Amino acid sequence: MKNILLLEDEEAAVRRISKMVLELLPDAKILAALASIAEGIQWLSSNPSPDLILSDIHLADGQSFEIFRRVTVTTPIIFITAYDQYALEAFKVNSIDYILKPVKKEELQRALQKFNNLSVQSPSVNIEKLLLSLQKPAPTYKERFAVRYGEHIKTIETTDIAYFYTENKVTFLVTKDNKRYVVDHHLDQLETLLNPKNFFRINRQFIICFNAITEMFSYSKSRVLIKLNPPCKHETIVSAERSAHFKTWIDG
Incomplete structure (x- = not known):
């Protein structure tokens, strides 16, 4: 007989x-269906280990990971999760099986078959390692741009850039000391390459650095007129659809 503990806070899902x-x-026995972290800790601390745990990640009072932080569990665990594909890789790496919500019978059968095939008990779940794996890596942003002038190639540190703009379908980089270079990226690409803490796309033509702003003025239709350093020959106005986000951005 397989003794199974179920951690799930939705009655319909339990049934x-x-x-x-x-x-x-058919030879399995559901020992208990627990809805909270507190119940899980109490039960696992005072009962013999079950053969298998089926655990939803989100319980009534938080994430079920907290249970396994506080109680050492060597029992195999099948997590029930709505996490995205990136996060699912973390479960694979940590040798923990998972079922996506809503639970489908064929997926549960696959996981239970894996459980039946285990010849030895699983090692203790390393919850800290699992949580670390579940955290998406912090995005990285470009630190420099390679630019050409004449037959020469040089690099410009991102910290030295005042703004980018397009003119006649060409993208230009302007440095804080007012030097202009052509770059190979268009503005849509640059939006993903630049740190949004420091750079903001104010309209279809410009991405500016916060430190390049010298003055700001209210403009028609809730827009914002910006004066830049170094000055630009083009008028730099935050578009109406970007104004609200811009005001949030400058407010830090």
Whole structure:
């Protein structure tokens, strides 16, 4: 007989998962269905370890990971999750199986078959390692741009850039000391390459650095007129659709 502990806070899900488990493992026994972290900790601290734990990640009082932080568990765990594909890789790396919500019988069968095939008990779940794996890496942004002038190539540090703009379908980079260079990227690409803390696209033609702003004025239709240093021959106005986001950006 397989003794199974279910951690799930939705009654309908408890009934549905329990029914599927017993159909797929007729000799199984659902020892308990617990809805909270507190109940999980109490039960696992005072009962013999089950053969298997089926655990939803989101319980009534928080994430079920907290249970396994506070109670050492060597029992195999199948997590029930709505996480995206990136996060699912973390479960694979940590040798923990998972089922996507809503739970489908064929997916549960696959996970239970994997459980049945285990010849030895799984090692203790390293929850800290799992949580670290689930965290998406912080985005990285360009630190310099390679530019050409004549037959020469040089690099411009991003910290030395005042703004980018387009003219006649060409993208230009302007440095803080008022030197202008052609860059190979268009503004849509630059938006993803530049740190949004420091750069903002004010309209279809300009991406500016916060430190290049010298003055700002209210303009018609809730727009903002910006004066830049070094000065630009083109008028730099935050478009109406970007004004609200711009005001949030400058407010830090």
